Amino acid sequence: MQPQSLSGYRELPHTADWELEVWAPDLATLFEQAARGMYHLCEAILVSHPRITRGIELIIIEPEILLIDFLTELIFLTESEGLAFDEFNLKFESNRFIADVTGAKLESLSKEIKAVTYHNINIRETGSELKANIVFDV
């Protein structure tokens, strides 16, 4: 059996929607992996140029709500500007979350995500890593 990498995501079976399990050593990497996993599920393919950066700033209420808010922001940027991202610079400052996300226009996107749900959302510590399960309405 292959050892599990320090951070990553995998799709779990769900009858109608999509469920991702995400793990990482820290919160910023967990958020990044969640975003990467979401784009993977949608089969997002980016054009190579030009590279585009967007800033996201959110108030931190609790980590789970913040994770959903962050992914919801990314969905909005996909829908409104046709953008997806593959570089993430994420900072947590007292009650503020600041993200610089870099990517490009979409060449193609196979699936549309309606929303990120709160169903069983729970960021938990398991040994030295953080884990979260995220269910997307599709």
Place this chain on the structure above:
Amino acid sequence: MVRLQDLQQINRFEWEIPKSYREDMRVAVRIFATRQLLEEIKDDKSLEQATNAATLPGLVGRVVVMPDVHQGYGFPIGGVAATRLPHGVISPGAIGYDINCGVRLLASQIEFEAVKKDLSDLADSLNRLCPSGVGKKGHLRLKIGELEKVCKDGSRWTLQHGYATEADLRRTEEKGRLVGADPTKISKRAKERGRPQLGTLGAGNHFIEVDVVDQIFHQDAAQVMGLIEGNLVVMIHCGSRGFGHQICTDYVREFQAAVKRYSIQLPDRELVCAPLDSPEGQAYLGAMRCAANYAFANRQVLAHFARQAFEETLAGKVPHWHLHQVYDIAHNMGKIETHEVDGKLTEVCVHRKGATRAFGPGFQGLPQEYRSIGQPVLVPGSMGTASWVLVGTPESMKRSFGSTCHGAGRTMSRRKAKKTVWGEDLRKELQAQGIHIRAGSMAGLAEEAPQAYKDVDAVVETVAGAGIARKVARLRPVAVIKG
């Protein structure tokens, strides 16, 4: 996990999870299913989610589960729950992100055999005129003020702008306009998402389908609806697009704090809710009605372009190419209705998520011609299988808050469907059966393969057997446009 031995069998078509199953349940759960369907249902988390739904404050009667139920995210898809006014709760997650996702049926006097050779062209026209697929924008670009008018007026707005007839509105649930929509309760972001999407189908399980009326079971009702065996009909399945998704997202987030303010304990954060008479509950109700009206208008604009596709393809080739509206009905909605609870007429908020309103004969809100037969219920199938037209019954009023099933119901995950089915093979297979497929993505098509769904005929036989709907006509697909 709910086990079969936890259920009490009521009769051949009904089962119950008693309130005593879990301490936090406020009411029992009633499941409409045959034993065979129940065996499928118990394999996912549908029943666990139904018992979670049974913990919502202010519930009356029972939580009702339809035979097409499947696991959702909080509230099961195929569930109905009614809460008492004024203090019972409203839960955005129990209505869903795609507010007023629903189905419209248009009928024709066009004989299938007469236009068989034109179906490929018709599928192309529908595909071109009715925007579908991921991120597709519509023919309309609404300014914010105009969008707010759509929110308030729903299908009435489309009538004023030449996309509808009075007859269309008359044959739409609530005449295509819910009273009480309040655009001031909608975020700027929801409005931004809604502006370019009116008149678009979207992706996922949404579709436009051309069917043939294959078999008629209730001649009187079929005649009133204008359904003739061997003739073409069009089914449109979609909802409120990104506009509704954003409204639900906004309120599920806001209600995370509301449940704390009102000391509401719930087993799942997606079930968050607020009392109907609270400022939060009233705000959501006003916003949800905006999304509902947007969805009615959305399906109306798509119907307009479907008519244009028929005219473009068939004008001059058949004597009558017009499509008349049979009905338009929601299957994700929260409605204030009056139902009999413990022998008394009671005002309740009925949450239907993946369940169709199915009012019986005599309901005053129906068009005059439908009052004697009951409200039409439109049940889409799964591309290669049948779709159905049913009517509501007096029994549905008594036993399921005037509700019945909404479709076939998924049984296979999207991931498994994609691994099992190759989209291009499926398209060829359906084409060989005489079903013309136009799909934005072959992977998306594979996810929606007929084998990923339950047997829609078994679902319909169950609701008919249980008496919560009556069969009118079976439809057979001949062209499907998917996003």
